[in-house]
Amino acid sequence: FLKSSKPILALELRCDLHDWLLALNLAKTLRPTDEPMICRKLATQLESQGNYVEALKLFERSLINPYGSQVEDEKHIMLAYSGISRCSIKVGEVNRGVKIALEINDPQQIIEIAVVCENMRHLMEAAQLYERGNLYEKAASIYISLKMFGNATPLMSKVKSPKLLSQFAKTKENEGNFREAEAAYEKAEDWESAIRLNLNSLDDYERARIIFKTKSQSANCATLLAGYCQRKGMKKDAIEYLVFAGNKEEAFITAQACDEMEVFANAQKEFSVEDELKIAQFYEGKSRWGEAAVHYSKAGSHTKALKLYFEAGEEYIERAIEMVASVKQENLITLLTDHLMGESTGVPMDPQYLFKLSLLTGNLRQASKMAYSIAETKQEQGNYKNAHSVLFEMMQKMRINNLPITYELYQKFLILHSYIIVKRLVKMNEHEDSARMLNRVCKNISQFPQHAVTILTSTVIEATRANMKATAFQWACVLFRPEYREGIAEQYKKRIENIARKPTKEEPDEKQSKCPFCKDLVPEATLECPTCQNSIPFCIASGKHMVVDDCGKCPKCNYPALRTYLIRSLEIENVCPMCGEELTGDEIPQLSLEEAVAYLKERKLDFSKKREEEEKTN
Numbered sequence: 001f002l003k004s005s006k007p008i009l010a011l012e013l014r015c016d017l018h019d020w021l022l023a024l025n026l027a028k029t030l031r032p033t034d035e036p037m038i039c040r041k042l043a044t045q046l047e048s049q050g051n052y053v054e055a056l057k058l059f060e061r062s063l064i065n066p067y068g069s070q071v072e073d074e075k076h077i078m079l080a081y082s083g084i085s086r087c088s089i090k091v092g093e094v095n096r097g098v099k100i101a102l103e104i105n106d107p108q109q110i111i112e113i114a115v116v117c118e119n120m121r122h123l124m125e126a127a128q129l130y131e132r133g134n135l136y137e138k139a140a141s142i143y144i145s146l147k148m149f150g151n152a153t154p155l156m157s158k159v160k161s162p163k164l165l166s167q168f169a170k171t172k173e174n175e176g177n178f179r180e181a182e183a184a185y186e187k188a189e190d191w192e193s194a195i196r197l198n199l200n201s202l203d204d205y206e207r208a209r210i211i212f213k214t215k216s217q218s219a220n221c222a223t224l225l226a227g228y229c230q231r232k233g234m235k236k237d238a239i240e241y242l243v244f245a246g247n248k249e250e251a252f253i254t255a256q257a258c259d260e261m262e263v264f265a266n267a268q269k270e271f272s273v274e275d276e277l278k279i280a281q282f283y284e285g286k287s288r289w290g291e292a293a294v295h296y297s298k299a300g301s302h303t304k305a306l307k308l309y310f311e312a313g314e315e316y317i318e319r320a321i322e323m324v325a326s327v328k329q330e331n332l333i334t335l336l337t338d339h340l341m342g343e344s345t346g347v348p349m350d351p352q353y354l355f356k357l358s359l360l361t362g363n364l365r366q367a368s369k370m371a372y373s374i375a376e377t378k379q380e381q382g383n384y385k386n387a388h389s390v391l392f393e394m395m396q397k398m399r400i401n402n403l404p405i406t407y408e409l410y411q412k413f414l415i416l417h418s419y420i421i422v423k424r425l426v427k428m429n430e431h432e433d434s435a436r437m438l439n440r441v442c443k444n445i446s447q448f449p450q451h452a453v454t455i456l457t458s459t460v461i462e463a464t465r466a467n468m469k470a471t472a473f474q475w476a477c478v479l480f481r482p483e484y485r486e487g488i489a490e491q492y493k494k495r496i497e498n499i500a501r502k503p504t505k506e507e508p509d510e511k512q513s514k515c516p517f518c519k520d521l522v523p524e525a526t527l528e529c530p531t532c533q534n535s536i537p538f539c540i541a542s543g544k545h546m547v548v549d550d551c552g553k554c555p556k557c558n559y560p561a562l563r564t565y566l567i568r569s570l571e572i573e574n575v576c577p578m579c580g581e582e583l584t585g586d587e588i589p590q591l592s593l594e595e596a597v598a599y600l601k602e603r604k605l606d607f608s609k610k611r612e613e614e615e616k617t618n
Contacts, residue, residue: 020045036062040080047083052090059083082109086116098125107133127151137161144168162188169193178202191216192224199228219245236263243267248275256282273299290316297323306332310339317353325360333361364403368394372409379416382450388416392579415444418543427572432466435459436525437543442475453479453487460496470507476500516548516600537603540578541569551596552588556581560603563588
């Protein structure tokens with residue numbers, strides 16, 4: 001190449017072969033402008049070979065071009081100064097090397113120089129350079145190892161290494177700077193150390209408790225808290241933390257000693273049979289029969305539990321019923337039934353308990369009889385809504401289980417519901433409908449002894465408003481019987497007396513609508529078709545019989561309603577007149593004619609089954 005017409009190719013060949021020494025000699029004559037770059041390359045090569053002195057000279061020479069002026073290539077200058085810095089440190093001129101490094105603006109070059117310092121055990125200088133190169137964790141680690149905590153502290157906000165943060169925290173703890181140590185422990189997510197520090201050094205139980213609750217519920221953390229609480233006499237908390245720590249035996253002994261067994265029981269998520277029996281025996285020894293029964297039941301000792309429930313009295317009878325219903329053992333059902341009926345005490349308990357037991361154990365026939373009896377009692381006491389609720393719940397259960405509803409039960413429910421909807425009908429200004437519902441109720445007035453006079457009075461008033469003069473006359477006459485007369489309010493007495501003195505048969509014809517089964521016209525308040533003899537379901541909003549062309553139902557309880565009537569009713573009060581659940585008009589489905597016929601036949605079939613059952617019974 002040197003003898004050819006392009007001798008410069010010889011220089012390029014030596015550069016490609018990284019033969020920088022020959023390349024430098026050729027550059028002097030062939031292309032002097034390449035000398036600074038080749039000097040730097042040769043210096044880097046000598047540095048890697050350990051010839052730091054010569055390398056340093058070449059790095060320094062690379063800053064001057066052949067014409068004696070400063071090289072202007074910024075990257076070349078930065079790399080040359082980086083080499084000068086490294087080699088200066090390697091030949092012992094540490095201060096010079098570090099000073100030059102601190103003036104370099106390339107983080108990667110600074111980090112390389114820091115590595116040189118660290119390898120040569122110039123640790124403080126290495127830390128400074130790591131910090132300058134943005135390797136904050138590395139810098140902080142070295143500062144901490146040198147115990148230069150003042151230098152490390154400003155860097156800790158940028159450190160994420162849990163190990164380094166914990167190391168810094170321990171150092172701060174040893175210095176007595178507990179708050180700084182706590183912050184570092186928390187940042188390192190060393191929750192056990194954070195809790196230990198709060199308890200032992202800061203005496204901040206509340207902070208330790210919050211850390212345990214929100215960050216770490218490990219056994220070690222619980223043990224620390226348990227020890228603190230025991231030292232401070234906080235027995236309840238100590239029991240809870242001992243359970244968390246898995247030290248159930250010590251927790252039980254503590255609970256037993258300070259009579260805090262409830263805390264021990266509530267602290268556990270899972271109980272063994274042995275645990276339950278120990279708790280039960282403790283309560284039994286204290287004559288706390290109800291609590292002992294609860295835990296004997298959980299331990300599977302149901303007979304023992306039931307006997308203790310009896311000892312505990314009525315306060316725990318609901319629990320006894322729930323236990324027996326869940327176990328469904330005949331001997332337990334018999335024992336509880338006998339107790340509820342007063343076989344052992346001679347005093348029967350509230351019938352509602354036997355009703356609930358029958359309901360929960362699936363004895364729906366017995367429950368049905370009890371429901372009727374309870375409803376009858378509540379009705380006689382004037383608690384009409386409660387009586388209605390008992391019957392509603394019973395009938396829903398029977399429908400779900402495809403059991404026949406007796407005519408007697410259905411009639412009582414119908415009369416109660418007819419009375420309950422009157423108030424809403426009056427607010428809707430449906431005086432004829434309210435009068436017909438009250439007329440239905442008055443035919444069974446003996447079932448309402450507490451409010452017979454009030455109901456009869458309301459019937460006369462509503463019938464008068466609806467121009468149903470014969471109905472008004474009929475019940476006005478009943479009101480003036482000796483057993484009711486004295487109870488009539490003075491404001492109505494004269495008016496009712498005038499009605500009772502004027503016999504009349506004047507009465508508007510009752511509106512009629514089609515039977516959903518045979519299509520013959522039936523008076524609206526009549527619930528049995530005289531033509532086809534079918535029982536027709538009643539509308540829960542109006543009390544009238546259902547029709548197929550305006551058929552809706554409550555989506556919550558599935559009871560039928562004349563859709564337009566129910567929507568108007570919900571404008572007065574936005575709850576279902578039957579089940580009492582919140583309801584809006586938009587939720588009421590409009591059934592097609594086919595759907596309505598199928599739905600009403602389904603309701604009607606319940607009553608057919610009822611008749612068959614009654615015939616078999618008779």
